[in-house]
Amino acid sequence: MTLRPDPTFHATAQLAMQAPVENYGFVVMLSPDASQPDGIAVVDLNPKSDGYGTIVHQLLMPNTGDEFHHFGWNACSSSLSPLTGHAFLERRYLIVPGIRSSRIYVIDTKDPLDLKIHKTIEPEEVFAKTGYSRPHTIHCGPEGIYVSTLGGGGEDGTDGPPGIFIMDCETFEIIGQYEMDRGKQDKHYDFWWNLPQDYMVSSEWGLPPQYENGVVPEDLLSNKYGHSIHFWDLRRRKNIQTMDFGENYQMALEIRPAHDPKKSYGFCGVVVDTTNLQGAIFTWWRGEDGTWQSKKTITIDPRPEDPENLPPLLQGFGAVPPLVTDIDLSLDDKYLYVACWGLGEMHQYDVSDPMNPKLTGKVELGGIARGTKHPGGGDFAFGPQMVEISRDGKRVYWTNSLYSTWDTQFYPGQDGGQMVMAHVGENGGLTLDRDFYIDFPKGHRAHQIRLEGGDCSTDSFCYPNV
Template identity: 60%
Template structure:
């Protein structure tokens, strides 16, 4: 008689996940911009320091289509499968769900039996995705306890929206349908996360497809037409309960990172830019009695720059905005990492007291003006810290440099190439670049990183440590 056992990479609590074996491989979304006539790919990077191929790309799975623009892909299943209200312990963390933001196509990629040789086992064509979900431009994938959740930026009937969330079946990977039952006035979409034990889903706002596909629309930014609200939903009833507007000047409310401890009711949200002063900011959401509140807890100012050193989009401002494009929270809820894609910095904040973050570390690499290099390579680097991923034990941070191909070309017009680096973390606070870890992807640009066995932005936990 066969005995079902939960996937060994599923953990009831974040503390147990932190004690897991270290990651051996990373899966990296690699994209080839329009005009290259090359498809996007999933690259496998060796992260085992005892391996002869450490810090190298050991395999590249090229996709069969051109122009997908891979973005925030994710695992089919994770530790949320152990949550008591919808347990699926017989799932395994095996498949990568990989959406094409530009094509609206979704690939299902099997990482077994050989994790170095992933293979496509199913493709959801855009016509099917749009017909069954009502959405287009799939963006972010999260493994939920009852299904696979996917956010989308556009609608199927009239591309401009509303954007929202749809669900895929855990087993067949077929589109189940749109998630929302009562959306209220929510229109823009981007990231989403949850407090599973509290039946709360949180969502953020970026833009309509016409505001990002061909680059940042300066007129819309200055008119404050990008997203600036955060939404709180009843997860079970799939109903919008509360919306908070941060203020129209706080443009592009993007990444959301809730506390990993299910007893807590807070999380962090990143805002790309303020149209008042070009600063970026981090906001804390928290519950006060029965209402959600949000407040700014970190402000990162712009850096003055000579107009001649700036891309056309920024010349009139004579400054480089930080452009916070991603944030990530360590599994112990202690350190928040903030990627400043404009100035070329990765910040580490101690958020043990989430209401009073303290800057504890910073590394510099790339940047619109600085173009600061890496010890392992000669010359300046284009791009800057963008997508961030933290190992389960919190000792290693990996990041890549590409945001979105058309935006890359606006802010880094000198033909950005792709690279990935690693930061080592001091357990007491502080970070430093690993001088020997630099992966050059050439003309191929790289975005989301997923770690074998899970990472800090993949899993959600329903049990406290």
């Protein structure tokens, strides 16, 4: 514990944009066949360093079969909230859950070149104290660490709905379930909040039998995956409204609210519209009467393709769907980045007017039946997936793996983990850095990225921009 707020905490998103740039990135390494332990790779992001653009340290876990996916910090700028009793926490520990094992590791990053396991929470403790399984998204709140889950109880995770539980942000003990009244929420995926406005938004993917062994075509075509988002009274822990995008909008995944807490809107990415294979982005906002509303503001078309070039799952459609699998919003709330994992494209939209996004940049890399190489000559397996933006908004990093079984299903015969970076133009636009290309160690794939000092999908800001 420090005697002053961590210097990486910022009252406003505006101030965070002026902070020192990142020197290191922490990236998930996952072993898709569980033959090796999963781990965290430390990537050197300092252009003046001899190790720039390489993995300079790895921490592998003592177990196999965890399937690392999403992870997050123990503390962030939300600690500056007037509601907090933890203003002097350090952004020091990464909370890393395994969504197959339900095991959680707490990793000490005090020395980024010598990561250590600080604590391990075994799955039996998660089950006993929460009734949930398959921990997924981590967000640091002003009074604790919030963990979303993708499974309920029982061996297959369908004994009751998944939800959110809270961990103590100092001892890392599991406290218990978040929800007092979940309303219609019976599936889970992502969540985020606006702390001063006291609301939370959560989204839906599917239940464990619908994703652990790959997409279930019958469920997808029957529209049985998640297609709603849920709005919560954050402090009362009560679902106050469920908004259904429409059952054809399958897999409502990443939630990205505006970073300036004065704004009452945000975005949600939808993987696929089953009526036409389009990807979609919805803008959601609070109306004058206090109820939440939404509108589809971005559509991305599929690409026609010879069925012979497609994986079996898609051959009957004769097209490559965009498969919108991640989105991220720059700290100035200006640019929304959309990963089209199927097409092999990263899109940049100007969302200064959140109701009328404009496409301002696009990069092609990987992709089904395309396999576009990196401009430096390296292969890029699968397509652009987990995306992270530097605090100053000038660099966009991304990796390529979605989920082990889905990688195999959509990209049979491919393997590998890569991480790349693109520069953002003065007035928008994306240009891949031909010299920044990281090929992960054989047998490991790459998923979520966290940046030293915080990034655009980590921090919640408690004060409005000036």
